[in-house]
Amino acid sequence: MKRLQYLLFILPFILVLGCNKDEDSLAGPPTAKFLFEDGFETQNNAMDELFPSDNTRWSTLQHTDPANATNEISVTNTEFSEGEDALRIVAFPSDSQLSKMDIEKNGLSIQSGDRVAIRADFLIRGREPLTNLLLIDLECCSCWDPNVGDNYGSENQCPGVRLMISGEKDYLTIERGKISGTTLQQTDLVFPRNQWVTVEWEMTLSDNETGQNRLTIDGVEVIDENAMNMPNPQVFRDVFAIEGIDFNLQQPTTYERVQVGATANPTAGRVEMFVDNFTIKVW
Numbered sequence: 001m002k003r004l005q006y007l008l009f010i011l012p013f014i015l016v017l018g019c020n021k022d023e024d025s026l027a028g029p030p031t032a033k034f035l036f037e038d039g040f041e042t043q044n045n046a047m048d049e050l051f052p053s054d055n056t057r058w059s060t061l062q063h064t065d066p067a068n069a070t071n072e073i074s075v076t077n078t079e080f081s082e083g084e085d086a087l088r089i090v091a092f093p094s095d096s097q098l099s100k101m102d103i104e105k106n107g108l109s110i111q112s113g114d115r116v117a118i119r120a121d122f123l124i125r126g127r128e129p130l131t132n133l134l135l136i137d138l139e140c141c142s143c144w145d146p147n148v149g150d151n152y153g154s155e156n157q158c159p160g161v162r163l164m165i166s167g168e169k170d171y172l173t174i175e176r177g178k179i180s181g182t183t184l185q186q187t188d189l190v191f192p193r194n195q196w197v198t199v200e201w202e203m204t205l206s207d208n209e210t211g212q213n214r215l216t217i218d219g220v221e222v223i224d225e226n227a228m229n230m231p232n233p234q235v236f237r238d239v240f241a242i243e244g245i246d247f248n249l250q251q252p253t254t255y256e257r258v259q260v261g262a263t264a265n266p267t268a269g270r271v272e273m274f275v276d277n278f279t280i281k282v283w
């Protein structure tokens, strides 16, 4: 009887703990192998403060202007979702140059079998379609075959997975073209505009179909799909063999950098966005 009373006493706590575990699954366990969080807070809205010499914050900018316009990046206190500052990005449409304006954290070491959660808040102004706009890239540059070199465009030399706004109705999707995979599409939720939107992207990494891919927008799960999410040596060998090229993916494949912002803007219009409250966690 006492045992039953004890069970009845602890049961609600077990249930509560169980629920919390589900809700916290995107954030992962408290002990991570790697954790980087940045809310773009500064003293004087100075970009330099985001790149301290001790590497505790961001590593570099990726800034590629189209031929006839200059992209912009700055710290602003006019819009933010956390603290008092956020990153403001203006990316003009691509012409002969693929337009890019984003911020990068490098020096990561994320491998097959790792679980990684990336989270960021975005505010994208305007109502123009955002077709093929890329928001977050996770990339492996060191895995490219140095003997193949750059004959296939610098764009393709860092294989990886990306978050891309797809279709005429602006659905955020998981794009896998750089690892020769199809896009993991959703048509449940149009990307909200002119308001802060929380994007959470969680994966268990694998170079085969056991990889897990989950995407939530403002807490609503829109993708939960098993699929390859790391470059696969045989897939690369086969794809390049069609061109008569002997391609050897360098091992071990490791995602070593993450980029957030307008990581590429192939849209027809000028994109103004704000980014805040970034986290990448690996466990």
Ligand SMILES: [Ca+2]
Pocket (backbone or CB within 6 Å): 039, 040, 041, 080, 081, 082, 083, 084, 085, 086, 276, 277
């Ligand atoms: Ca902030």
